[in-house]
Amino acid sequence: MPELPEVETVRRTLEALVLDKKIKSVSVFWPKMVKKPEEVEQFKDGLVGQSIQEIGRRGKFLIIYTEKFALVSHLRMEGKYGLFQSDETVDLHTHVIFHFEDGTELRYKDVRKFGTMHLFEKGQEFTVLPLSQLGPEPFTEEFSISQLSEQLEKTNRSIKTALLDQKLVVGLGNIYVDEALFRSGIHPERKANSLNKKEIKKLHEEIVKTLSEAVEKGGSTIRSYVNSQGQIGMFQLELYVYGRKGEPCKVCASPLEKIVVGGRGTVFCPKCQKVK
The missing domain is CATH 1.10.8.50 (Helicase, Ruva Protein; domain 3)
Incomplete structure (x- = not known):
């Protein structure tokens, strides 16, 4: 499972790839990856028209920020993000695609399908699970x-x-x-x-x-x-x-x-x- 150094590296490289890109549509091929699965349509519709403003991290979680939302993503064992052109072949293990207006796509690939995504209104992501009960970050004064x-x-x-x-x-x-x-x-x-x-x-x-x-x-x-x-x-x-x-x-x-x-x-x- 990716630990803090791996997730922080993903955060940095992902931010360099997708910052300011505007979401045209979202495809979800494995609904169970979205928590709650019954809210997949709200998940997809809510992100349309949103631009990626920042990629954050809390522990082993990535946080993808748009104007209105915080998408909390856990990679679990095998989760990977990558930027592709829309005409590139979609891998069998790609389960979520964020289609951007510039013709590129952020694809989430997960061989084991263990990864999770929670969508919150910005500001609420730290008040409920999975982030609300986490301990201090090791690079902060709180971890003394x-x-x-x-x-x-x-x-x-x-x-x-x-x-x-x-x-x-x-x-x-x-x-x-x-x-x-x-x-x-x-x-x-x-x-x-x-x-x-x-x-x-x-x-x-x-x-x-x-x-x-x-x-x-x-x-x-x-x-x-x-x-x-x-x-x-x-x-x-x-x-x-x-x-x-x-x-x-x-x-x-x-x-x-x-x-x-x-x-x-x-x-x-x-x-x-x-x-x-």
């Missing part, structure tokens, strides 16, 4: 060491599971939680409320640094991720642990191990991330 410490003290879940909770901090998924924990020297099965102040400070620092570096590299292409311009990310070349089970640790050369934590495959170094 004290805030992280306060939240971790409240739970005896494993630190891996706690960091995957989007109510604690947004944007982290399996890739970047594993990476931040390795860089912090914290075992993924440690109880969140067992971390001391020094460990929490280090963890906070590495979460921000890891995500920042990943954004700079355009995200991580592990399976099929590409940005809105069809380019792959490059941060996968910098990964310390994720996807490297059995390979030598880049720090100590010990074989990396894989376990399941909270139902998620988790790779770590048994020497650099000792259980305490």
